Amino acid sequence: MxxxxxxxxxxxxxxxxxxxxxxxxxxxxxxxxxxxxxxxxxxxxxxxxxxxxxxxxxxxxxxxxxxxxxxxxxxxxxxxxxxxxxxxxxxxxxxxxxxxxxxxxxxxxxxxxxxxxNLDASSLMFAKFSGDNENVAYVSNHNIYLENLNTGKITPLTTDGTDKIINGTFDWVYEEELAARDGFRWSPDGKSIAFWRADASATKFHFMINSTDSLYPVVVPVEYPKAGEKPSSVKIGIIDIASLQTNWLNIPGEPDNNYLVRMKWLTNQSVMVIQLNRNQNQVTFYNCDTKSGAAKAIYKEESAAWIDVFDISSGEYDGFPCHFVDNGKAFLWSSDADGWMHIYKISSDGKSKELITKANFDAYFQAYNDKTKTIYFKASPTDATQRYLYETNINSKKTKRVTPDVFDGTNEYSFSTDAMYAKHTNSSISREYNTRLIALPGHKKILPQEADSFQAPQRDYTMEKFKVTTADGIEMDGIMAKPMDFDPSKKYPVFFYVYGEPMASVANDEPYFYPFIAQVIPQGYIGIAMDNRGTPVMKGTKWRKSIYKNIGIINTRDQAMAAREILKWKFVDSDRIAVHGWSGGGAVTLNLMFQYPDIYKSGIAISAVTDQHFYDNIYTERYMGIPGENEATYIQASPVTHAKNLKGNLLYIHGTGDDNVHYKNAEVLINELIKYDKMFDLMIYPNRSHSIYEGEGTSKHLLDTFVRFIQKNCPAGGK
Known part of the structure; x- marks a missing residue:
């Protein structure tokens, strides 16, 4: 370098x-x-x-x-x-x-x-150099192109790309649920390109209507396979740059009934492909010969629930989930098959498998230092609301915590690619975010030169952690925010923030409460967020996967039973209980309002899945199974099934341009509430997406709508 x-x-x-x-x-x-x-x-x-x-x-x-x-x-x-x-x-x-x-x-x-x-402006995707530095490849309008850096000549490597034939990138659902965006890889010598090709011809469109940007409404089609529908047909091809010929890998299984999740070149003539079956409870590793197309299965794993090929809640895209060690003779792979998320070393031929992290707590792989043979992973053996860095040696298996004791709370690390240094960010409910550059091993600070500063967060409410045990014997972690002038002799309204599904946790040891609810806490509200079974916290496989085929059921009950315990607290006003969630949390909010009206008197649900059949196949089938195999649970889990039970004050919010949780969810729910003569408030944002932020004034209007509703229906202040 x-x-x-x-x-x-x-x-x-x-x-x-x-x-x-x-x-x-x-x-x-x-x-x-x-x-x-x-x-x-x-x-x-x-x-x-x-x-x-x-x-x-x-x-x-x-x-x-x-x-x-x-x-x-x-x-x-x-x-x-x-x-x-x-x-x-x-x-x-x-x-x-x-x-x-x-x-x-x-x-x-x-x-x-x-x-x-000569291609459309702002249309190039995932450009990268060939290994010989002679060419750059990129995607434009669903085709892959090669551009020679010396001559400037642009050569199309695929020519059949359309809105339905997708080369070098992915359809909507692969990106959303498999964190896959970049769909091609150069061979090490720069003589070949391996790429994904998705044929979405059989995938139905979900049509959205843009009624605001032209004289007549415009139909906006989105390829969207819903639960029960087959995925797009996906295969992997190898383009020979010299001949411009494509050879297809012969990976077993129906291409429209399996998922090709990840791919990595091993040598100039072989790639490893990771395949998930349709139910996502079986993963197979294939070593593929790029010349013959032959695919050899070298490792297979099965689960009674689903398999996490990568850390689904990390927010990272396209990363290969295995790290090669011992000069390519083995790779590291994470699995929670034994009850904890552990790191294993598997030989490249799949014949041997060795457990590396043996402690009885979850270990999520972060980085590997090839020189010191050190594996870095995040863990939190005693407090699931926190995160710490640990290390173990691949040979000795000795494990120790790396994060110094002074950095209690949540710790995030961005490693240099050789894992010798990292950017470290620390925070907790009692301290502001603070960042430093550190050297590893040893966690020695490089920058800044000043002493570490642990400032208290500048907020107008206090925060604390708690645990609550439900009538079912489930202990849940919680975060609570209180107004500065909180008086324990008075009774306060409680505003619950919920998510409750396998994609995210909310009871995190971080400085700030959920921003919408945080706006009203100083006026005299208590904000509470809790993590139920099924959330991706470090409590082991049983905790995380107990929600399998039970989304909308276990998480709803856990939240409600925990709320019942909280209602026993002397400073809680049981007549002023509100709940709010967005997306999956919006579905939980609706289920809580409909199924437990004795607890929740007011609720704000945003962009909610109102019927489990309406969401995409990869996410829904991963956690709920295929509808035909689990139909009764699909019905029981769907908020629309219970809409007739609404008694409290409900505000429902959705954007008509939501390509993720479609506006169809809102209209089906509205019809059901009308059918049973249920009164509710409604705010629709024309042509806004799932995050409802586009357009001048949108974010402020959304917040004002939120605050106005809760102030009216769940008055603030201790009494």
């Missing part, structure tokens, strides 16, 4: 005070412990070993001279770190801005040019 930076003769190097390094926005370079930061489109690279100096690899002037306009949103590096691609002018695809423009810059000359000039 260092020798390449010395070749950048055009750059200006200067000595800066260490405090000038922006560690909050650093991004690690591949295969190193150097990182880059951009300020006003001046890109600087720092080597953590020599932080008193930095190398400016690109200046705003150089970008301007090359015709670059816009902001640097990301950098893509070649292997030698002598060339980069700049990502800019991005546009939203589904959840994220994954298409935009790419510019190529040679760092030895400082010269650059835009790629894909």
């Amino acid at each position: 260092k020798k390449y930076l010395l070749l950048l003769l055009f750059v200006c190097s200067a000595v800066f005070a260490q405090n000038d390094v922006d560690i909050n926005n650093l991004k690690w370079l591949p295969d190193s412990h150097s990182f880059w930061v951009s300020q006003n489109n001046n890109v600087a690279v720092y080597d953590v070993d020599k932080l008193d100096k930095h190398t400016t690899i690109l200046t705003q002037q150089q970008l301007s001279e090359s015709g670059f306009t816009g902001e640097i949103e990301d950098l893509v590096w070649n292997t030698a770190k002598t060339k980069v691609l700049l990502y800019t002018n991005s546009k939203k695809v589904w959840r994220a801005n994954t298409k935009g423009d790419y510019w190529f810059f040679d760092l030895a000359t400082g010269k650059g040019k835009q790629l894909g000039k």
Whole structure:
């Protein structure tokens, strides 16, 4: 790494005070412990070993001279770190801005040019260098293109891409539920490309209506396989760059009844593919010959519930879930098959499997240092609301906590790619977020030079943690927020925030309460968030997977039974109990309002799944099974089934442009409430998505609607 930076003769190097390094926005370079930061489109690279100096690899002037306009949103590096691609002018695809423009810059000359000039503006996706640095490949409008960096020639590698034939990226549901966006990989030698091809021809459209942006309404189709519908037919092809011929891998199983979740090149002629079956309770690892297409199963695992191929709640996309060790002779794989999430070492031929983390607590893989043979993982053996870094040696199996005791609470780490350094962020309900750059092993602080500062959060309410045991014997963790002038001799309204499904937890040891409810707490409300069975917290497999085929049932009961215990507290006013949730939490809110009207007097549900049949197949079938195999539970779990029982004050909110939880959910619920003459409040946001933020004034209007309803129907203040 260092020798390449010395070749950048055009750059200006200067000595800066260490405090000038922006560690909050650093991004690690591949295969190193150097990182880059951009300020006003001046890109600087720092080597953590020599932080008193930095190398400016690109200046705003150089970008301007090359015709670059816009902001640097990301950098893509070649292997030698002598060339980069700049990502800019991005546009939203589904959840994220994954298409935009790419510019190529040679760092030895400082010269650059835009790629894909004859393609649509802001249409390029996932551009990356070939291993030989001769070409860049990218996706545009569902086809893969090759651009030669010397001649500028652009060659289409696929030509059949349409809205239904998707090359090099994925359909809506693969991105949403399998965290898959980038759909192609270069071979190490740059002579081949492996790519996913999804055929969504048999996938039905869900039609949304945009009635606001033109004289006549516009129909917006979204490929959306709902629960019970088969997924898109997906296969993996290998493009030979010299001949432009594609060879398809012969992976067993029906391509429209399995999921090809992840892929990684092993050698220049082999790739590993990870496949999930339709029910997502069986995973198979295949080693595939890219010339013959032959696929050999080397490892298989089954579960009575579902299998987490990756940490589904991490928010990370496209990462391969296995880390290769012992010079490629084995790989690390995480599984909770023995009752805890543990890390295993599996030989590359699948013939041997060794348990690495043996303690009786969950261990979630974070990084691996090949030099020291150290595995880093996150864990929290005694408090599921917190997170700490642990390490174990792959040979000795000795395990110890790395995070120092002073950093109690939630700890997050962003590792350098060689796992020798990390950006560490710490917080808790009693301290503000604080960040530092550390060296590993040892957790030695590199930056900032000042002593660690643990400031109390600047908020207008207090927070504390608690545990509550339900009548069913279930102990649940909770976070509680109280107004500053709380008087334990008075009775206060309680506002519950719920989610309750396997994608997220809410009772986290972090400085702030859920923002909407936090707006009203100072007026005289108690805010409470609790994690029921089925949430992805570190309490073992039984806790997390007890919700299998029980979404909408176990989580609803756990929340209600815990609330009943809380109603016994002397400072709680049982006549002023409110609940709120969004998306899956919106479904829980509706189920609580409909099934436990004696507890919850007011509720605000946003963008809720009102019928389990209406949501996508990958998520719903993973946790609920296929509808035909579990129909009675699908019905019992759906809020619309219980809508006739509404007694309290309900505000329902939804956006008509929601491509995730469709507006159809709202209209079906509305019809059911009308059928039984149930009075409720309704706020519809035209053409807004699942997050309801688009359009001038939307966020403020949503908050004001929220606050106005709760103040009217669940008055504030201790009495």
